[in-house]
Amino acid sequence: MDDGILGISTGGLSPFKGTGELKGTLISLEGCEGSGKSTQAEMLKGYLEERGKTVTLVREPGGTDAGERIREILLDPQTGELAPIAEALLFAAARAQLVRDVIRPALREGNIVVADRYTDSSLAYQGVARGCGLEAVKNLNDWATGDLEPNLTVFLDMSVKDGLARVRGEDRIEQEELAFHENVRYAYSMLIRIFSYRMVVVDARGGPEDVHDRVISHISRMVV
Numbered sequence: 001m002d003d004g005i006l007g008i009s010t011g012g013l014s015p016f017k018g019t020g021e022l023k024g025t026l027i028s029l030e031g032c033e034g035s036g037k038s039t040q041a042e043m044l045k046g047y048l049e050e051r052g053k054t055v056t057l058v059r060e061p062g063g064t065d066a067g068e069r070i071r072e073i074l075l076d077p078q079t080g081e082l083a084p085i086a087e088a089l090l091f092a093a094a095r096a097q098l099v100r101d102v103i104r105p106a107l108r109e110g111n112i113v114v115a116d117r118y119t120d121s122s123l124a125y126q127g128v129a130r131g132c133g134l135e136a137v138k139n140l141n142d143w144a145t146g147d148l149e150p151n152l153t154v155f156l157d158m159s160v161k162d163g164l165a166r167v168r169g170e171d172r173i174e175q176e177e178l179a180f181h182e183n184v185r186y187a188y189s190m191l192i193r194i195f196s197y198r199m200v201v202v203d204a205r206g207g208p209e210d211v212h213d214r215v216i217s218h219i220s221r222m223v224v
């Protein structure tokens with residue numbers, strides 16, 4: 001098995017495939033709980049629309065009828081403990097539906113899709129923090145998405161504690177202990193190195209407008 005970039009074994013993780021023949025652009029926002037993904041996704045949508053772009057905003061898990069029902073299972077504390085593999089499969093199932101019904105059609109139209117979480121969340125949460133294994137979850141998600149990779153992924157970086165302090169921590173995953181979320185952040189730091197060709201890190205501290213300006217500095221280079 002090859003050693004990947006920076007000595008991290010990518011274990012056969014596939015190289016960039018992107019949106020292929022699709023005309024549009026897929027931008028995902030990633031980060032730990034409360035890092036401002038949903039806030040920045042809305043602001044980014046507004047910024048792009050002001051510049052005449054057609055933007056499709058999707059939120060994970062969910063965004064389709066079936067996906068929203070899967071979301072309820074995944075996030076409702078009443079679901080209780082799920083087998084890690086069951087959790088990985090449910091996220092992938094919701095994502096498969098979203099990619100087929102919403103994301104691909106939007107990309108075919110040439111739209112910009114802004115995804116509030118995408119495959120990297122599964123790699124970090126289920127692949128690493130839940131222990132399913134990075135390669136297994138990568139393969140599962142390649143299958144679920146038909147190898148659809150973002151053109152750009154913005155990772156909103158701030159300490160786990162500060163992020164959790166911003167959210168109420170009521171859903172099943174937010175309620176996990178601090179060590180779980182620290183593992184998620186560590187996992188993202190690995191993903192940033194493995195997928196350095198599409199991932200950028202943005203300092204998520206400070207006010208929403210400050211963070212927005214930092215996000216835009218990466219977007220304006222690729223979206224004319």
Ligand SMILES: Nc1ncnc2c1ncn2[C@@H]1O[C@H](COP(=O)(O)OP(=O)(O)OP(=O)(O)O)[C@@H](O)[C@H]1O
Nearest residue numbers: 032033034035036037038039040166167206207208
């Ligand atoms: N830069 C910021 N400074 C202070 N508060 C913020 C900032 N950005 C967002 N918030 C607030 O923090 C909370 C979490 O933000 P947001 O929902 O955007 O984060 P998120 O990453 O989507 O969270 P989650 O992981 O729960 O989906 C919200 O109440 C939001 O209004």
Ligand SMILES: [Mg+2]
Nearest residue numbers: 037038039116
């Ligand atoms: Mg959110």
